[in-house]
Amino acid sequence: MGHCNICQAQRILQDCANISRWTYGNKSLGKHPSQKCGFRIQLLPSGRLRNFTVMARIKEAKNPTKKSKLHSKSLSITSPPEGTSAPALSDVSLSSEDSSGQAEMGFGGLGVLRKLPRKVLKLLSSLPLAIGELSVLSGLLALGTFIEQGESPQFYFEKYPEDSPVYGFLTWRWVLGLCLDHVYTAPYFLGLVVLLAASLMACTTTTQLPMVKVARRWTFMKSGSAILKLEVAESLPRANIQDLGVLLMGSGYEVFFSESVLYGFKGLAGRLAPIGVHAALLLIMAGATLSSIGGYHGSVTVPQGLNFMMGDVLTPNGILSKPIPDFQTEVHVDKFYIDYYENGEVSQFHTDLSLRDTNGKEVLKKTISVNSPLRFGGITIYQTDWSISALQIHKNGAGPFNLAMATLQSGDNKLFGTFLPLEDDNSSTNPKGISILARDLQSVVLYDQEGKFVGVRRPGSNHPISIDGMEVVVDDAIGSTGLELKLDPGVPVVYAGFGALMFTTIVSFFSHSQVWALQEGTSVVVGGKSNRDKLGFQEEMNRIFDSVPEVVGKKHSAGQQSASLENDEISSPMESTLS
Amino acid sequence: MIFITLEHISAHVSFSLTFVVTLIYWGTLVYKSEELSNSGGKGMIVTCICITGVLVTRSLYSGHLPLSNLYESFMFLSWTSSMIHIVIEVRGQDAWWLGAITAPSAMLTHGFATLGLPDKMQQSAMLVPALQSHWLMMHVSMILLSYATLLCGSLSSIAFLVITSQINQKIFINVKNSFFFNKNGNSHDQEKKELKHTFGLSFINYRKWLFTNQLDQLSYRAIGLGFSLLTIGILSGAVWANEAWGSYWSWDPKETWALITWIIFAIYLHTRINRGWKGEKPAIVASLGFILVWTCYLGVDLLGIGLHSYGWLI
Numbered sequence: 001m002g003h004c005n006i007c008q009a010q011r012i013l014q015d016c017a018n019i020s021r022w023t024y025g026n027k028s029l030g031k032h033p034s035q036k037c038g039f040r041i042q043l044l045p046s047g048r049l050r051n052f053t054v055m056a057r058i059k060e061a062k063n064p065t066k067k068s069k070l071h072s073k074s075l076s077i078t079s080p081p082e083g084t085s086a087p088a089l090s091d092v093s094l095s096s097e098d099s100s101g102q103a104e105m106g107f108g109g110l111g112v113l114r115k116l117p118r119k120v121l122k123l124l125s126s127l128p129l130a131i132g133e134l135s136v137l138s139g140l141l142a143l144g145t146f147i148e149q150g151e152s153p154q155f156y157f158e159k160y161p162e163d164s165p166v167y168g169f170l171t172w173r174w175v176l177g178l179c180l181d182h183v184y185t186a187p188y189f190l191g192l193v194v195l196l197a198a199s200l201m202a203c204t205t206t207t208q209l210p211m212v213k214v215a216r217r218w219t220f221m222k223s224g225s226a227i228l229k230l231e232v233a234e235s236l237p238r239a240n241i242q243d244l245g246v247l248l249m250g251s252g253y254e255v256f257f258s259e260s261v262l263y264g265f266k267g268l269a270g271r272l273a274p275i276g277v278h279a280a281l282l283l284i285m286a287g288a289t290l291s292s293i294g295g296y297h298g299s300v301t302v303p304q305g306l307n308f309m310m311g312d313v314l315t316p317n318g319i320l321s322k323p324i325p326d327f328q329t330e331v332h333v334d335k336f337y338i339d340y341y342e343n344g345e346v347s348q349f350h351t352d353l354s355l356r357d358t359n360g361k362e363v364l365k366k367t368i369s370v371n372s373p374l375r376f377g378g379i380t381i382y383q384t385d386w387s388i389s390a391l392q393i394h395k396n397g398a399g400p401f402n403l404a405m406a407t408l409q410s411g412d413n414k415l416f417g418t419f420l421p422l423e424d425d426n427s428s429t430n431p432k433g434i435s436i437l438a439r440d441l442q443s444v445v446l447y448d449q450e451g452k453f454v455g456v457r458r459p460g461s462n463h464p465i466s467i468d469g470m471e472v473v474v475d476d477a478i479g480s481t482g483l484e485l486k487l488d489p490g491v492p493v494v495y496a497g498f499g500a501l502m503f504t505t506i507v508s509f510f511s512h513s514q515v516w517a518l519q520e521g522t523s524v525v526v527g528g529k530s531n532r533d534k535l536g537f538q539e540e541m542n543r544i545f546d547s548v549p550e551v552v553g554k555k556h557s558a559g560q561q562s563a564s565l566e567n568d569e570i571s572s573p574m575e576s577t578l579s
Numbered sequence: 580m581i582f583i584t585l586e587h588i589s590a591h592v593s594f595s596l597t598f599v600v601t602l603i604y605w606g607t608l609v610y611k612s613e614e615l616s617n618s619g620g621k622g623m624i625v626t627c628i629c630i631t632g633v634l635v636t637r638s639l640y641s642g643h644l645p646l647s648n649l650y651e652s653f654m655f656l657s658w659t660s661s662m663i664h665i666v667i668e669v670r671g672q673d674a675w676w677l678g679a680i681t682a683p684s685a686m687l688t689h690g691f692a693t694l695g696l697p698d699k700m701q702q703s704a705m706l707v708p709a710l711q712s713h714w715l716m717m718h719v720s721m722i723l724l725s726y727a728t729l730l731c732g733s734l735s736s737i738a739f740l741v742i743t744s745q746i747n748q749k750i751f752i753n754v755k756n757s758f759f760f761n762k763n764g765n766s767h768d769q770e771k772k773e774l775k776h777t778f779g780l781s782f783i784n785y786r787k788w789l790f791t792n793q794l795d796q797l798s799y800r801a802i803g804l805g806f807s808l809l810t811i812g813i814l815s816g817a818v819w820a821n822e823a824w825g826s827y828w829s830w831d832p833k834e835t836w837a838l839i840t841w842i843i844f845a846i847y848l849h850t851r852i853n854r855g856w857k858g859e860k861p862a863i864v865a866s867l868g869f870i871l872v873w874t875c876y877l878g879v880d881l882l883g884i885g886l887h888s889y890g891w892l893i
Contacts, residue, residue: 127853130849133840134845141838141839142839144835145832171883184830297825341705343705345633345707346707348709348711371709371714371823372709373825380825382824382825384824384825413615422847484825485825486825491821494827498817501810502814505806505810505811510805532800533785533795535793
């Protein structure tokens with residue numbers, strides 16, 4: 001067997017596991033420091049168990065001329081040693097051959113096929129790949145904000161002309177050819193998102209879940225020197241391990257005692273939560289996919305007093321869209337009105353809606369406003385827009401006449417206008433008449449046939465106005481409401497994902513701290529580590545170490561009997577800070 | 580009327596205070612004096628109270644929470660910066676240099692709000708229908724809290740990069756000068772460690788190394804917290820959008836840039852997992868994050884399109 005024995009392999013194994021815990025595949029870690037024999041340690045993923053298998057090929061150094069017989073011994077380790085001095089070893093298989101490849105682990109002939117998904121999995125769960133994906137995704141997202149999305153091709157012809165390209169090269173051919181007018185639904189974008197989802201899933205299965213198993217398994221540390229090697233470690237003379245345990249418990253740790261050893265931890269949730277984050281992200285992606293290919297959407301502008309059928313205005317989103325019986329409901333717009341502040345600005349838009357079923361019976365009556373939609377059987381109706389449909393006037397005492405209003409300006413500053421002709425002759429190519437403009441339902445502005453301003457009237461004030469020999473009374477401004485209807489099956493899934501993500505990102509913030517201690521004679525050797533909040537942990541440990549009471553016994557040393565004090569235990573001055 | 584004058588007085592007082600506190604903390608960087616840093620800490624507390632006063636009087640006479648326009652959001656940001664400082668100081672962590680980051684943040688955001696914005700934009704206005712929602716409180720406050728913590732963490736990373744580049748320069752010069760350090764096969768990190776050991780007795784460099792460690796830790800924890808808050812902010816915005824317009828994500832530039840910021844800080848948190856990329860690489864990502872937060876906050880408004888535009892320069 002040469003000079004190398006299994007014990008030395010163990011030590012190297014421990015060092016390896018501490019350095020790079022989750023390496024998969026072949027990783028040659030260099031020669032054994034002892035120059036007496038060379039052996040290579042290869043870390044290989046083993047078959048069905050998620051653990052490490054070390055294959056130590058021990059070469060005999062005695063006969064260098066002869067082709068050395070390679071004694072391969074497979075050592076299987078059930079978990080990377082965390083805090084143990086000697087990992088549990090068990091021989092899996094013993095095969096001695098001088099092949100250069102991997103030892104047969106039971107793959108047999110299907111070895112390559114079985115290895116392929118694992119190779120893909122390993123590739124997908126690589127961190128640099130994930131970071132690369134995220135970076136490319138950010139770039140694409142930014143691109144979509146610099147180039148206007150969703151406009152008509154004409155817009156791009158004008159904005160990115162070929163004879164004067166933007167930034168020197170960006171013409172409409174680039175924009176439309178690379179789908180830059182709809183980046184967020186482009187195939188390369190969606191493909192990238194799918195790849196990201198695959199990476200998330202791969203990472204969870206290959207990296208995060210095993211890490212959880214490790215974090216939840218813990219062992220006592222029985223060697224003082226091992227404890228002192230930890231990040232924060234101290235040897236407390238004349239201390240009692242029970243006191244330390246109590247202090248740790250007071251600081252929120254869950255403490256376990258066994259004989260003269262102690263283990264405490266807190267914040268384990270902080271290690272488990274990142275899995276939740278990934279799972280929540282996947283849930284959100286699934287919900288978003290469901291939203292985009294299932295469900296219905298539609299928008300409609302309905303003048304006050306009219307109605308529509310839900311099913312008529314809804315268009316399906318994709319292949320998963322399934323109609324529901326509630327589409328047969330009739331929506332009746334009873335009233336549309338606007339509330340105003342004292343300074344005249346709009347305070348809120350309201351629409352009184354009445355829903356009736358196929359028999360004409362009213363099933364729901366509600367007033368909706370912005371931020372307060374109507375929900376009925378899975379369909380939600382939102383107040384998103386408004387407009388003025390008609391102006392009702394009396395002309396020279398006759399009427400009422402309805403003048404349809406046209407939208408001259410839409411968006412934030414709306415402007416509507418209508419025209420009241422002076423002559424009854426419709427064949428005139430240049431009709432003369434009164435123009436009436438309105439910005440909202442509060443007041444209208446009237447102009448005469450030359451376009452000169454005449455006056456302002458409030459609808460319903462019954463105050464007549466004389467223009468060009470006519471007397472006009474503005475009775476009412478009839479508004480129309482802009483409604484948006486949505487049926488989205490993905491919303492519950494997405495909301496669940498949102499809630500989970502919010503919660504798990506907060507929990508991920510917590511640091512998982514672990515403390516080990518050992519009573520060595522009269523002193524306590526204690527050490528610990530924390531995965532996130534290292535400095536805070538250090539300060540917390542220093543505080544606790546300072547608070548551990550000092551034990552002074554009667555039988556001290558022979559020459560110092562006079563110095564001993566009455567009580568067995570005397571607490572250090574810092575103990576008062578305990579409570 | 581009295582509320583408006585009260586608000587103006589508080590705003591001017593708090594700005595002067597932040598200015599003084601900034602000077603104090605920058606002074607402690609040069610002269611380490613116990614009383615100076617104590618007075619800095621007390622000054623921060625008084626500043627925080629003053630800015631709270633500004634926000635409270637504003638919300639009293641406008642009838643809504645002070646989160647509805649650019650001026651109010653900047654004042655809130657300034658308030659949060661001072662709060663971060665107070666929270667970290669109260670927790671007792673040794674951070675004498677923290678004021679050098681948080682005090683200027685508070686001062687500059689405050690100054691921009693009161694002095695940089697035109698008067699018209701500072702007026703309190705009634706809430707438009709779209710903003711009349713309980714979600715306003717949740718979404719905007721969370722986003723602004725996250726901006727403040729992320730900016731603090733990013734600034735810490737920038738400071739980290741500046742100081743480590745100085746250390747690297749010093750080490751490089753020393754390596755050139757002392758040839759007996761040229762051991763074969765030693766990696767750069769190992770050389771640095773050896774030099775740190777040798778220079779352990781050299782007071783200034785060891786302290787710098789400790790200091791950079793603290794900066795790194797602050798940056799990690801601040802960005803970790805800011806990331807969670809940003810997640811909550813973005814998601815509450817999405818839920819609000821769904822309640823208001825039926826669509827939880829509409830690829831609005833502001834939403835998209837918030838997502839980009841979120842992704843960059845997610846990258847930062849992931850670079851810290853890989854132990855091989857210690858210190859500098861994550862810090863570079865975090866510094867990039869600083870620029871992105873400002874792009875997301877102000878840059879999108881300059882573009883002038885989308886739901887969130889305040890229409891300032893356009």
